[in-house]
Amino acid sequence: MDEAVITQESPIIRVSGFIKRYKRQVVVNGVDLTIRKGEIYGLIGPDGAGKSSLMKAIAGVLSYEGGMVEVFGTLIDSERAAERVKQRLGFLPQGLGLNLYPDLSVEENIDFFARLRLVPEQELTERKARLLGITRLEKFRDRPMRNLSGGMKQKLGLICTLIHEPELAILDEPTTGVDPVSRRDFWAILTEWQQAKGMTVLVSTAYMDEAVRFHRLSFLSRGRVLASGSPEEIQSLSPGLVITFESTPQLDAVGRLKTRYAQVETLGPSLHVFTPETDPSTALGEIRNTLSGLPVERVQIDEPELEDVVVSLLLQEQQNRIDGQAGSADPRSNASAPQSNGIAVEARELVRDFGAFRAVDRVSFVVKQGEIFGLLGANGAGKTTVIKMLTGILPPTGGDGWVAGEDMRRAAGAIKERIGYMSQAFSLYLDLTVIENIRLFAGIYGLDQRQTRWRMEWIIGMAGLTGYEADRTGRLPMGVRQRLALGCALVHEPRVLFLDEPTSGVDPIGRRRFWEMLARLAREDGVAILVTTHYMSEAEHCDRLGLMHAGRLVADGSPADLKRRLEQDMGPLLEIATDQPGRALAKLSASGMAQATLSETKIHVLSLDPGRDEARIRTVLTGCGIRVEAVRTRQPSLEDVFVSRVRALEEEAQNGAPA
Amino acid sequence: MNLRRIKAVALKEWKETTRDRLFLLLAFLLPALWMLVFGYGLVLDVEDIPFAVLDQDHTAMSREYSYRFIQSRYFSYRGHVDDPRALDRLLTKTTIRAALIIPERFEEQLAAGEPVSVQTLLDGTFPLHADIAKGYVIAINQAFTQDLLVDYVSRTRGLAREQGRRIVQPLTVEVRYLYNEEVRSTWSMVPALVMFTLMVASPLLTALSVVREKETGSIYNIYSSTLSRGEFLAGKILPYAAISLVNVWVLWLMAVLVFHVPFKGSLLFFFVGSMLFVFCSAGIGLLVSLLVSTQMAALIITMVVAMLPTILFSGLLVPVSSLGRGAQLQAHFFPAMYYTNIVRGSFLKGVDARVLWLDMAALAVFAIGMGLIAYRLFTKRPNA
Structure with a gap:
């Protein structure tokens, strides 16, 4: 972007x-924001941070209680004022495809939006053709919207928002719950359109890793702006390094590191530490000192990612508030993990049909005791259906499954007693207090008074609920509620734990603390954990992963395995930084590199012959006047793994026969 | 008001309604079903009361007396019994709802000029029915007694029966029922049911269609567009008013063909009145939908708001003129009463605007008022 032009x-x-109140609850409390023409401006923050309220107010569809909102120089303080700017803006509300009409076809949906905006019929025909073309929805013109996949719904939503060519597009969490392939597609389409039309975009997301796609962004937390600026500026707010290494015993290492560092994460066998120290050797020295004698192996030192920075900002903010800090109690030193290699969960060729629709297609995997197994996939990939079959809630159409030594077809009752299950939909009673909820679950599982008292203490300690005991559950912050739900699922000491998207909508700190608890449960207590998520960044925490797409298990292995296998099959990953990523991608695709993708602002290409391909890429791009800033090889991320596996599968499906 | 935008909204509503099976049923099947169920179920005539006879006399006279009942269309004869206990059994099982006990020496005592009392047992579970049945019993008994008297007078005075009757019954009442010549409750009920069905089905449809958009969030498409309030309301109400107008004719046909209610009035007058009423009832749905945010709430509130006042104050079951003063006043605040006058008037009395112009005007005021309130209530920039 050309800064000089923008600022004028x-x-x-x-x-x-800006202040927004619902009844007495203040959800946005004093936000300032300036967005310039031609910017892609991001709002990032957990659920309840106030993003949606702010965006609705800007779109003129929500009144507000204080401050001022000005759009295109018009003060939006009444319905009449808001009407004046509405023709110039497009608004996509939150919820995947929810603002579309399920009984109408793709084309009818587009026509409806266009006619609301009085787009002349001839222009409508042209624009429709163009937008359907770039979103590859042309083939589905006549399909009712209800039969589209999540990614397709999202693209249709975008078309409907852009059909009247607004100067300002306001998109509320357009990518939540969509698979990574569709997400990348979405950003590519949006960027291309935005550059072609000089449109201004205000977009919110719950995914921290999308932040790099914005020219500037604001991080919102509890109705306030925590930080604003370009991604680089935000990154520089909290300088430091991220050091990833292995150390054993892991729990001891974590305990010691926690005495010094605020951000310590376990990612499978590795530890991930954020240090404010910027000199690599000093930083590593400090870590060795803190570990006093424990081994430090396979060290990797990186620049901190935006998420690390945001977490450290959040931690700073939290220090100013009173917070029951019981959860970070140091782990037990006598960490004698019950070493059992017993199989906790096994799925063999599981199939589930809903009418003609196959939701789960021959899925097989094994989860060992003490292992965290992640099922990764977009909404609708079949994750929840797999969990429901294994827990005996839903009978399978075909295949077998064993959980905690019992056959899921025959012993659903016995299985339910031996497992803990935390569902996507919240299972807590919001009008009960924390203690009452735990007592209720203890009662359901038939614990006697003595056991209940003992488990209560254990849950409150483990989940860091000290200080919240008498609070109404509905009033707790999301993160705390989630920990309570986990505690309740553990009340009867299950050996197997099923978690269905446990961290949706929780802020990054809450998510990290939650994963810390899971790691402790697996390592210390040897609980087998099967967890589903659509956050790629969370997948790194799992010991093993199953990638699901369209009902099938596409790949299965540890995160490192998956990355290694991808490199073996498709070669190392080239990361290309350019000044015009959107155009560059289009040019590369046109020149035969179909598998080039946009990851954040950089282009990713898997190449079996990096030397030759790099030269080719440079020639193609420089030939079109695009400046190539850097090309380097790097380890693929899990997202790259997912995207290329799914792409391969889609090609296979198109070519008819499996390769 | 831009016609193209109104058309876009109305067309979208129409497509959604016709493609969603549940909505389609709600739109077209429910009203017809309602008409059938209530048309057959809400008959208030008391006819064919099942009864049995215990004849302890077994004479020509006792047989003749009981035949008077057996031949009446108000009673349905279920047989003779020999034992009073058998009557008890039949009454408790509700096989019969009335019983006639003719005592021994019935003929003998009558012939001797002694007074006789015939015991009648009536099921009093429904006081209204029992009262009416009692009326029938008394009437039949009276007629029988009178015939005996005529017989006696003509025999003793040696006159012809006709002359005897004139002496016994010098004064007779001649009643002619107007409009509903056969006094069938169906005739008065079915036209009112047209009103009732329209009153409940059309606001339901309108309310659900708006609240559904609130629930999914697609209402934000409307909020964030340049569609004006009036255009939105018009676009929402037109398709449902059209559906209701189709239903008006379906219900009209059912009334005429299935229930054989005569239509004596002007079709044009009936149609205009129905159109105004449909806008009123759809308007009620629209108002409800603007105040609530879930389909469940919309459903319940519409039912309560549309159904209760309609049953109580519309003249459906009880004529407004026989309500208490307060209730009569309340009846004027709901459009149902005016339309009931128009439907009943059109069907049974054959009157038109010359008589019912006030009711017509009232409906127009309601329709316009409802639209204005909806326009005021609807905001494209809510605070929550």
């Missing part, structure tokens, strides 16, 4: 001292 224009959106 007057801002498209000006927000200052």
Whole structure:
């Protein structure tokens, strides 16, 4: 982007001292924001941070209690004022495809939106053709919207928002719950359109890793802006390094590191530490000192990612608040993990049909005792259905499964007693207090008074609920609630734990603490954990992963395995930094590199012959006047793994016969 | 008001309604079903009361007396019994709801000029029915007694029966029922049911269609577009008003063909009145939908708001004129009463705007008022 040009224009959106209240609850409390013409501006934050309220107010569809909102130089303070700017903006509300009409076909949906905006019929025909083309929805023109996949719904939502060519697009969490392939597609389409039309975009996301796609962004937490600026500026707010290494015994290492560092994560066998120290050797020295004698192996030192920075900002903010800090109690030193290699869960060729639709297609995997197994996939990939079959809630159409030594077809009752299950939908009673909820679950599982008292103490300690005991569950922050739900699922000491998207909507700190608890349960208590998620960044925490797509298990292995296998099959990953990523991608695809993808602002290409391909890429791009800033090889991320596996599968499906 | 935008909204509503099976059933099947169920179920005539006879006299006279009942269309004869206990059994099982006990020496005592009392047992579970049945019993008994008297007078005075009757019954009442010549409750009920069905089905449809958009969030498409409030309301109400107008004719046909209610009035007058009423009832749905945010709430509130006042104050079951003063006043605040006058008037009395112009005007005021309130209530920039 050309900074000089941008700054001379007057801002498209000006927000200052914005306050939004629902009844007595203040959800946005004094937010300032300036968005300039031609920017892609991001709002990042956990659920309940106030993103949606702010965006709705800017779109003129929600009144507010304080401050001012100005769009295109018009003060949005009444319905009449809001009407004046509405023709110039497009708004995509939150919820995947929820604002579309399920009984209408793709084309009818688009037509409806266009006619609401009085787009002339001839222009409509042209634009429709163009947008359907770039989103590859042309083939599905006549399909009812209800029969589209998540990714397709999302693209249709985008078309409907852009059909009247708004100068300002306001998109509320357009990528939540969509698979990585569709997400990458979405950003590519949006970026291309935005550059072609000089459109301004305000977009929110719950995925920290999408932040790099924004020119500037604000991180919102509890109705306030925690940090604002370009991704680089935000990164520089909390300088430091991220050091990843292995150390055994892992729990001891974590205990010692925690006495010094605020951010310590376990990712499978590795530890992930954020240090404010910027010199690599000093930083590593400090870590060795803190570990006092424990081994430090396979060290990797990186620049901190945006998420590390945001977490450290959040931690700083938290220190200013009173917070029951019981959860970080140091782990037990006598960490004698019950070493059992017994198989906790086994799925063999599981199939489930809903009418003509096959939701789960021949899925097989094994989870050992003490292992964290992650099922990764987009909404609708079949993760929840697999869990429901294994827990005996849903009978399978075909295949077998064993859980905690019992056949899931025959012994659903016995299985339910031996497992803990935390569902996507919240299982807690929001009008009961923390203690009452635990007591209720203890009662359901038939614990006597003595056991209940003992488990209560254990849960409160483990989940860091000290200080919250008498609070109404509905009033707890999301992260705390989630920990309580986990505690309740563990009340009867199950050996196998099923978690269905346990961290959706929880802020990054809450997520990290939750994963810490899971790691402890697996390592210390030897609990087998089967967890589903659509956050790629969380998948790194798992010991083993199963990638699901369209009902099938596409790949299965440890995160490191999966990455290694990808490199073996498709070669190392080339990461290309350019000044015009959107155009560069289009040019590369046109020149025969179909598998090039946009990851954040960089282009990723898997190449079996990196030397030759790099030269080719440079020639193609420089030939079109695109500046190539850097090309380097790097380890693929899990997202790269997922995207290329799914792509391969889609090609296979198109070619008819499996390769 | 931009016609193209109204058309876009209305067309979208129409497509969604016709493609969603549940909505389609709600739109077209439910009203017809309602008409059938209530048309047959809400008959208030008391006819064919099942009864049995215990004849302890076994004479020509006792047989003749009981035949008077057996031949009546108000009673349905279920047989003779010999034992009073058998009557008890039949009554408790509700096989019969009335019983006639003719005492011994019935003929003999009558012939001797002594007074005789015939015992009648009536099921009093439904006081209204029992009262009406009692009326029938008394009437039949009276007629029988009178015939005996005529017989006696003509025999003793040696006159012809006709002359005898004139002496016994010098004064007779001649009643002619107007409009509903056969006094069938179906005739008065079915036209009112047209009103009732429209009153409940059309607001339900309108309310659900708006609240559904609130629930999914697609209402934000409306909020964030340049569609004006009036255009939105018009686009929402038109397809449902159209559906209801189709239903008006379906219900009209059912009334005429299935229930054989005569239509004596002007079709044009009936149609205009129905159209106004449909806008009123759809408007009620629209108002409800603007105040609530879930389909469940919309369903319950519409039912309560549309159904209760309609049953109580519309003249469906009880004529408004026989309500208490307060209730009569309340009846004027709901459009149902005016439309009931129009439907009943059109079907049975054959009157038109010359008589019912006030009711017509009232409906127009309601329709316009409802639209204005909806326009005021609806905001494209809510605070939650």
